[in-house]
Amino acid sequence: MSKTTSPQIWLYDTTLRDGTQREGLSVSIEDKLRIAHRLDQLGIPFIEGGWPGANPKDVQFFWQLQENPLKQAEIVPFCSTRRPHTQASDEPMLQAILAAGTRWVTIFGKSWDLHVIEGLKTSLDENLAMIRDTIEYLISQGRRVIYDAEHWFDGYKQNPHYALQTIKTAAKAGAEWLVLCDTNGGTLPHEVSQIVSVVVREIGNTEKTLTQSPITNHQSPIPHIGIHTHNDSEMAVANAIAAVMAGAKMVQGTINGYGERCGNANLCSLIPNLQLKLGYSCISEHQLHQLTETSRFVSEVVNLAPDDHAPYVGRSAFAHKGGIHVSAVERNPLTYEHITPEQVGNRRRIVISEQSGLSNVLAKARTLGIELDKNDPQTKHILQRMKDLESEGYQFEAAEASFALLMYTALGLRQEFFEVQGFHVNCDLVEGKKSTNSLATIKVAVNGQNILEAAEGNGPVAALDAALRKALMNFYPQIADFELTDYKVRILNGNRGTSAKTRALVESGNGQQRWTTIGVSANILEASYQAVVEGLEYGLLLHFQAEKALKI
């Protein structure tokens, strides 16, 4: 299908709202900001950021985003309709939504008569008024509205007439998108297909190809239909696809399918299914190449182990075992692969002999401004070193500063600012006291001098960090500007308990730039320490590079 004629599907990411409902997932405001910018880069047109009326942290998030706005995407706050028998304009929740300062807002309301009567304890008519007033009020305040019809499919099955009334009310009030939600996740594709067809026929915009973008051009009098599904029957992706084939034009989902209970529709599967299998257009080809990296980036930021067996983006998604199979796949990949892994930024893996891609290394070097030749022995040396380290548990996807240092070492360009000779840490839990003290002693060689320093901290890593900074401060005063902005620890092979290998990621900053370094060790302290040391070293490298550039 040629690109110009592919019908467009509008993606709506709710990782930062519905995704964070996943049990065990919690994110800071900084995490949310990083993810939002990454999704923007991936080309997601709508990004749901949170529910400022219900969560004070989300208010902060929208404010901070105003200072450092997204490039392309529309950031959208989420909120319920007003409460029964109140004025929309008096509703503090809605004031919080307006204060988020966005162009678009998403309002969810009840579709299922049972929920209106038992949950809201109000009348069916009042629920319609709540939908109408809320949308009209937000439009009067200059907002454009997406309406999420909660429990749509269950509601429709119980009382189709009332369910249709709710979305007709939303449409009449001016909502531009009507999103049908399978909130409990129990609906099967043939039901989705049938019910979405009815809605599209009765109220939806049936234009085959959108000639106007529903983001940039205000407002068709006929709303478009969207779909929001959950995975409780392992059908979230299939249901979203069924809805699109029945005429829906917006798909809501989350990166890696994160979400409450069994999760939401997984955008990492939906996007390639829509784009590579069904010929719809969602994001650019180039952005699709970032899919695997984005999936892993998000899992790193929320500190959940990536699912190796995830479709399209998992580490095993294109893994091949066995000799004949492998040579067949190398002769003609389509015999054993449903797509080319590179289309989604993943790669084929031969399980017996781990094969890291030379092109990956070349591409990464290029992002650091280093042009490598693939026939250069140095390039092969870097690849080998990277593979060795990856098999020990290093992962350079989220630690580009460490990868840069590795590359400089291999090219003989690594500048040695200092060398840690050894350290000693003491931790005590003193009888009767609740907190422990940590004392670190460190020996560092700088410019031929051996420096011995000691410092305390409220943990062994903090004590080591303080001692190292103290030792280096006289030589490199700019270290005072560096700060550790994030620090994450992941236990690899978790089922070996406290003896397992540890991977530490440290993010450092100097006020203008941020960079991430990695350490891996069976010792949690040493893994953390490696990353801290490389973080300081890379900061110095950036400093002296900038100084050199200024002199030129």
Added chain:
Amino acid sequence: MSKTTSPQIWLYDTTLRDGTQREGLSVSIEDKLRIAHRLDQLGIPFIEGGWPGANPKDVQFFWQLQENPLKQAEIVPFCSTRRPHTQASDEPMLQAILAAGTRWVTIFGKSWDLHVIEGLKTSLDENLAMIRDTIEYLISQGRRVIYDAEHWFDGYKQNPHYALQTIKTAAKAGAEWLVLCDTNGGTLPHEVSQIVSVVVREIGNTEKTLTQSPITNHQSPIPHIGIHTHNDSEMAVANAIAAVMAGAKMVQGTINGYGERCGNANLCSLIPNLQLKLGYSCISEHQLHQLTETSRFVSEVVNLAPDDHAPYVGRSAFAHKGGIHVSAVERNPLTYEHITPEQVGNRRRIVISEQSGLSNVLAKARTLGIELDKNDPQTKHILQRMKDLESEGYQFEAAEASFALLMYTALGLRQEFFEVQGFHVNCDLVEGKKSTNSLATIKVAVNGQNILEAAEGNGPVAALDAALRKALMNFYPQIADFELTDYKVRILNGNRGTSAKTRALVESGNGQQRWTTIGVSANILEASYQAVVEGLEYGLLLHFQAEKALKI
């Protein structure tokens, strides 16, 4: 739908063959025997046990099974058709299959012309002869045959005429089941639906309800159609359902969806979808209640962490957060649950989280067998304590054991097995060496005695854990059965760098149960240590509770 008229779907489990292709999964013969008997108990009629022609361990497995046979299920060996230009009766692979001594055998053959020519390097006619000869030979030896059409959907899309010829050949040779395989996992449900409809119309048995069981009664002249799907497009379950709705009567899949790359169709989702949602009959109601337990049993045996977010059987599949939501679900479960969790042997869980209200605490206490009164000051005290701890960074949603201990403390029911008086840890990075040593000294009071112990470990937490176990072993020998099964660390307020607060989650197990505990501290070591200590304490609590229950 009444049970007597429900159309039957025949389940075919391939956990022991295709499931073991999953990267990182390996099983002993003993493991396979345990799983086979458990699947038999679950009521799976066909269990594929392995490929005796290709794998010597599988030969053993079938022999051992003959000594301790399954009660109901048919155990089935798997094998390819004979090689090109050989006699079926001379084929050692087929002799191994016969030696397995089963009633049924599964033979797979090529459907895709490209695979015949490029993979087998033979002619299209010879491939048909290979299918025919192999099946005829096995039938002449008294076997009943299931034919797996490998790469069926890709083959059909390329050359429908030839693909149909292969299964017509298998049918004519006497195969009783023709199983259409989406080997590469790239097919979407609408394609499966359309292609299976063609096959059913052209060669399949279209009887609406099977009056004769295709297991016990020999042989209808018209074969039945089966489906075998993979999850590379996150569509394995949806594709199997689409095939059934188009007339397929056998569904192949694996427990927990284990399988190569992204896995096979997940029987733990398929069975309830077929039975509870679509009114087909697969296993008895009573057997369906064992589904969650079977899923976890299999994951234990193959030593993979269960997926908490798995549909139907995951620990989070029926987890509810938030106060209003929880009281609504208790009033009328169907408002927020697509099925009743008990139907699949799972249970509702009230997640204790930041938004927790009093009703959450009461519900949670009830699951621990404690009836709290919401007006009791103790109840408010527990809630307050929980909120205080949560604002310090504790998160009880993933640490139910720590929450139980908190509740026992508040109620004055906490039993003190031991008390840590203090500890001291030493870590050294010795000059010139790459690895650090950790040495922990600990002082613990048990039954009025003060015990001092020291131990080494490959990290400070491991050293502390070892020292504590050493100190307690004489008093509580059952500690030898406890193991730390998972260990996770998350840095809170990551932007305070290494001085940030740390949250450690420790999962422990005793072979039958698993429980999770939490620790929070500015000191990473102390946070980990708190969680380790509570993990041991909770394990002891479970042990003595079980002992007490036995005595009653």
